[in-house]
Structures are given as C-alpha cells and as structure tokens.
Amino acid sequence: TAATDPLRISTVFRGVQVLQTAISGLPIDVYVDGVRTARQPAIIRQPDTRRSRRDVISDLVASMCLDGNAFLRVRRFGDEAVSCEVLPPHLVTVSMANDDIAAPDLRYSYDGKSYTARDVIHLKFLNVPGALRGLGPISAAREEVEGAAMARDYKARFYTDSSNIKGYLKSDQRMTEELAKGAKAAWKANGDALDIKVLGSNLSYVPLELKPADLQFLETQKFDTTQIARLLGIPASIMLAAVDGSNLTYSNIEQAWLEFADYTLAAYTGEIEEAFSQLLPAGQSVRFDWD
Secondary structure, eight states, X not given: OGGGGGGGSHHHHHXXXXXXXXXXXXXXXXXXXXXXXXXXXXXXXXXSTTSOHHHHHHXXXXXXXXXXXEEEEEEEETTEEEEEEEEOGGGXXXXXXXXXXXXXXXXXXXXXXXXXXXXXXXXXXXXXXXXXXXXXXXXXXXXXXHHHHHHHHHHHHHTTOTTSOOEEEEXXXXXXXXXXXXXXXXXXXXXXXXXXXXXXXXEEEEEOOOOHHHHHHHHHHHHHHHHHHHHHTOOTTTTTOOOTTOOOOHHHHHHHHHHIIIIIIHHHHHHHHHHHHTTSOTTEEEEEOOO
C-alpha cells in the first residue's frame, strides 16, 4: 500500500528496523506516585492480549516514523483499561466536535465508527500547534524519499531499458535492412558467457562507455542513504553508510550513539511512555529503563 511504499527503499527499511529493535527491547518500569515498583499491571505486560508487547511497541514506532501519528484503541471494563490495539494510522481520520482549535474536542473515525479521546490515544512524533495530526520524518520529507525511490528505479532500469544501448555493430560497407537485422540476430544469439563472437561482412563491435550522467546515480544513491539516515536521526555507522570527510573514532562514535538515544529514541519513547501511562490509574506512570 501507499502507506508502506517508503519501506521499499532499503535505507528507510533499515532505519525503521533499527528504531523498532532499539526501542521494543527496552524494559519498562512502573512508578506509583514517583516511586518505582516491581509490580507490573497486566495492561503493561501485554497491552494487546492477542500480541506481544514487543509487537505493539514496534507498530507504534513504525507508525510515528512513517506517518507521524500512532493510534491506540483502548478497550475498558468500567474505568479500567484492559486491552488496546494499534490502528493503521492512514485509516484513521481526526476531526473536532467543536470550533476551538486551542482546546479541541477530538473525534477519531476508523472503520466506519467514531471514537472520543477516551477511546483512542493519539501519539504524535512532532506536534505542530493548530494541526490535528503530527508530522513524522518520512511524511515530512516525502520529496526527498521520493527522490531516493526514483534513483533506485533508475538503477533497476539501467540494464534493461531498451533505449540504453551498450554498444553497436559498425561496418565500412553499405548495410541493407535485411543485412542489419541478420547481423543483429547473429550477435544476440544465445551462447555461453565465455563464447567467442565472430563477426562477418566487415563488421566490428563498438562498445559504448558509461556516460557521466549514468555513473552519477551511484553517487546519488550514496547521498540519498546519508540524507535518509540524517532524516531519521540515526548515526551513519548504524546505517552502514560512510560519510565523506568523516574520521570515525571511538569517541565520536560513542558521542553519536548518545545523541541517537537522547534526540532520536527519546522522541519515540516519550510518546509511548505517556500513552501507556494513560492506560493506568491516576498516580501511576511508566518509563523505559535505559540502564
């Protein structure tokens, strides 16, 4: 689907997988009135009774990364939240039941049903004042991602596009259409890779060298990888992408990892912590354990 199209780009796929792995495996601590407790409510151990907590967190991370929004539909027994499900963000419509954008009475529509803010918890990667939906790194920079997809598609077509010939047969004699077709058919005849081609009728093969514009897509692809890694806030070393002019040492790699935790992972974990805390009674909250 269009919602998952960016994942067809290898760098985006790798980036989302890195974010999911880094966050979904973190332990979660429960706090009561600010004091950590060893007791974990069932809704935190397994938010969705049909799936693992790791899967739920992975879905939330992917939703915020690709769409900028994630939605948890909460199922309650009385006032107690007993389960929740991650909704596909591209299928959820957000609207207001009032006219005050500063204090909106939000409504969420999914699968033909309407829900209030009590029934659906809305997570935003980047919150913009006055906007009902959040922005994510992929949705906010769609042009850059689409440019990377175009470079990938160009590379895929390079060796199969009929307009991109690799060479031609040349003769110093006048060639009729019949002779030209026969020479072309003979040259294209099946054979092993180590076969020797034999040309007649004063024909010679002239290979065409790759044009600079054709070679440039390699540099473009490298640039796109670095750009997407920067867009996702993931160090190039984790994305297995080299940065020209950089001098990787233990100290600056360590610094990059700290910045990755503080400025990238925390953007996701902070939203998930607040969402999970809303599933608990007043006075209780959750935090990811980074130690």
